[in-house]
Amino acid sequence: MTSVGSADASPGTVDTGRLEVGETRDGSSFGLPVAVIEGAEDGKTLYIQAASDGDELNGVGVVQRVVPQIDPEELAGTIIVVGIVNYHAYQVAEHRNPIDDTKMNRAYPGDETGTSSERIAAATYDVARRADLVLDLHQGSTSRMIDEVRVRCGRRHRLHSECLELAKTFGCGYVLDQKGPDGQLARVAPSDGIPAVDPELGGAVGWDESSIETGVRGVFNVLYGYGFLDGDPEIEAQTRAKAFDQYGSPVGGLVTFDPDLGDRVTADETLFEVTDVFGNLKARVTADHDGVFWRSRRLPQVASGEYVCSVGKNVDSY
Incomplete structure (x- = not known):
């Protein structure tokens, strides 16, 4: 028992x-x-x-x-x-x-x-x-x-x-x-x-x-x-990923993502863009390393410095 x-x-x-x-x-x-x-x-x-x-x-x-x-x-x-x-x-x-x-x-x-x-x-x-x-x-x-x-x-x-x-x-x-x-x-x-x-x-x-x-x-x-x-x-x-790169927004505005969750990304590939409320581009953020698009914020609005997404890096398969 x-x-x-x-x-x-x-x-x-x-x-x-x-x-x-x-x-x-x-x-x-x-x-x-x-x-x-x-x-x-x-x-x-x-x-x-x-x-x-x-x-x-x-x-x-x-x-x-x-x-x-x-x-x-x-x-x-x-x-x-x-x-x-x-x-x-x-x-x-x-x-x-x-x-x-x-x-x-x-x-x-x-x-x-x-x-x-x-x-x-x-x-x-x-x-x-x-x-x-x-x-x-x-x-x-x-x-x-x-x-x-x-x-x-x-x-x-x-x-x-x-x-x-x-x-x-x-x-x-x-x-x-x-x-x-x-x-x-x-x-x-x-x-x-x-x-x-x-x-x-x-x-x-x-x-x-x-x-x-x-x-x-x-x-x-x-x-x-x-x-x-x-x-x-x-x-x-x-x-398998052994670490994360985490990305914040350099400016305030509305975020649009290029990759979908689970997509492979390469270094210098665009991860997201930030526009103002009228659609004018304010910033574009690219990946620092190759990896997997792992996590992202749910709502589009961000302030400067606010968390936006994570990329799993040092990736392999086992």
């Missing part, structure tokens, strides 16, 4: 419940929604979490669709899911935890006596560290972005190859292989010997069907690829 909070699943069953992590401002307790799928056969443990950033809903959409599709009688091993991590931010559709103004994915491994975010991080990491593999589902928030998987442990880390293989098995098509900031789950877990990645499922405000479906396929690729379910993952060659 596997227990997480109030969810208890014996072999061949599914249970849902709550993982209590603290109290709200009126003194009432609150918990995170959890699911445990205990396979009929022994095997590895997969931990999945979503919405550690409260406005990144595509991961919640993945969880909503994946959990009902898994038959525990056909499963070898255990799947543990925390469907919403950043409880307070999710309630108000904000990115950061409004209780302590913290980005949750900078708070791992957490502190059970610390701030609100540190306590939630500690409670969820206590669950995650029981797993053999970790998927931390994210998205690009308000930016437009390709579906990708991020390997955050760093290329010199002893578990780098295992994390890179997990990213490839998830199979979004694009991988960012760049060491992440302190406090990210996908950086902390490998230091405890657990391969972990964070799929960034597109960029949208709210709910993007295409990226959710990509995430569902990715989770099932992992379930097939690591022996949780019988079957073969749909794995193709992945395009």
Whole structure:
């Protein structure tokens, strides 16, 4: 039997419940929604979490669709899911935890006596560290972005190859292989010997069907690829970037992009133009290096110096 909070699943069953992590401002307790799928056969443990950033809903959409599709009688091993991590931010559709103004994915491994975010991080990491593999589902928030998987442990880390293989098995098509900031789950877990990645499922405000479906396929690729379910993952060659060039606007105005997301660009190729409201050209910005057009702002209006887009560079396939 596997227990997480109030969810208890014996072999061949599914249970849902709550993982209590603290109290709200009126003194009432609150918990995170959890699911445990205990396979009929022994095997590895997969931990999945979503919405550690409260406005990144595509991961919640993945969880909503994946959990009902898994038959525990056909499963070898255990799947543990925390469907919403950043409880307070999710309630108000904000990115950061409004209780302590913290980005949750900078708070791992957490502190059970610390701030609100540190306590939630500690409670969820206590669950995650029981797993053999970790998927931390994210998205690009308000930016437009390709579906990708991020390997955050760093290329010199002893578990780098295992994390890179997990990213490839998830199979979004694009991988960012760049060491992440302190406090990210996908950086902390490998230091405890657990391969972990964070799929960034597109960029949208709210709910993007295409990226959710990509995430569902990715989770099932992992379930097939690591022996949780019988079957073969749909794995193709992945395009990997090892760093980003980020571009801001030199002037204020309206942005028009030349490439589409996922397009290859070459050094000195036009990335975007900025015009005034009457269509008069004010600036043209070109790429510094060859790469892949990876991410761009959603709305066209910009101020001088404001972020516009990113190009993945040092690109290869594996």
